[in-house]
Amino acid sequence: MREFEYVRAREVGQAVAAVSADPAASYLAGGTTQLDLMKDGVLAPHRLIDITRLPLGGITRSGDLLRVGALTTMEELTADPTVAERLPFLRESLLLSASVQLRNMATIGGNLLQRTRCRYFRDPTVPACNKRRRGTGCAAVEGAARMHAILGASEHCIALHASDMAVPLVALDAVVRLLGADGERSVPLTGFYLVPGETPDVENVLAQGELITAVEIPLLPAGTRSTYLKIRDRVSYEFALTSAAVALRLDGDVIGEARVALGGVATIPWRVPEAEEILRGAPADLRTFTAAAEAAVRDPFTVEGTAFKVELAERTLVRALRTVAGGAT
Structure with missing residues (x-):
């Protein structure tokens, strides 16, 4: 790890000004991803601005909207009674995402910004990584x-986006609140992440120094059923091979409303409006579930090692839908 300057921010504006003015500076919160990548030599900020003492935590409810401060820990969100009652698939994603120790350290804002688990990105001795250095290959x-x-x-x-929590959040139309040198703005989470295209090193719409201050999460209507299904190589702490976040409102045997997103298979948390359209009504x-699953995994880009994920993702979504619908045949 290279030497760096450590600064503890005393107010939000001070932190934003410091990082906005210095491209070599980064924020430090829980540090569960940042410090690992610094130790591996993938990231080398010259200055870390510690924001852990800033007033950016806490969970508040206003009607059918939950506002979660960016420095709220994953464990705090998991334990929130409103999440348990009205957002059960979000709670399931948190419980399945990490150990209790990590959930007590990792923040909500940090989880949304966690970097890929791609072994090539995380190994600086591998020269071909467009995410580390554009134009070098994959x-x-x-x-x-x-x-x-x-x-x-x-x-x-x-490279895969590894967050479990972000999958139900995109299904819920969550919104991130940002603060930068030019002021505040709100961005729907579905528009926050960027697919790699020809610029894999640009992962989201954040400007230099912009800080996530909160996440606003609409609550599911009462009576909506939901689940988060995660398929992985082992039951203990492991990243997803495939996952599905599903919420359905049933009118008898007919689907009145549907929200669907996939994880473990995409470069960003993957909302699937095509599947939702098939399910509604x-x-x-x-x-119906099979047709929705086929639409959800349309036009995949596969290589030899990932071709199995097409069928696995479809089966994962079908199983999640059947679970929510009460084992429909």
Whole structure:
């Protein structure tokens, strides 16, 4: 790890001004991703601005909207009674995402900004990584790629977005509140992340120094059923091969409303409006679920190591839909 200057911010404006004015500066919160990447030599900020003492935590409810401060820990959000009652699939995603120790350290804002688990990105001795250095190539396309993406991917980058929590959040139309040198703004989470395209090193719409201050989460209507299904190689702490966040409102045997997102298969948390359209107004049966799953994984970009994910993702979504619908046949 390279030497760096450590600064503890005493107010939000001071922190934003410091990082906005210095491209070599970064924020430090829980540090569960940042410090690992610094130790690996992938990130080397000259200055870390510690924001952990800033008043950016806490969970408040206003009607059917939950506002979560960016420095709220994952464990605090998991334990919130409103989340348990009205956002059960969000709670499930948090419980399945990390150990209790990590959930007590990792923040909500940090989780949304966590970097990919791509082994090539995290190994600076591998020269071909467009995410670290644009134009160098993508080693994963020709290498071992079991944990990589098939949606939103291309020959330029197949790095996977690893967050579990972000998957139900995009299904919920959550909004992130940002503060930068030019003031505040709100960005829907579905528009916050960027697919790699020809610029895999640009992962989101944040400007230099912009800080996530809060996440606003609409609550599911009463009576809506939801689940977060995570498929992984082992039951203990492990990242997803595929996952599905599903919320359905049923009118008898007919689906009145549907929200669907996929994880473990895409370069960003993957909302699937095509599947939602098929589900709305359709009978809650296996035929409908299969059609929705096929639409959800349309036009994948696969390499030798990721081709299995197409069928696995479809099966994951069908299973999640059947679970929410009460085992529909």
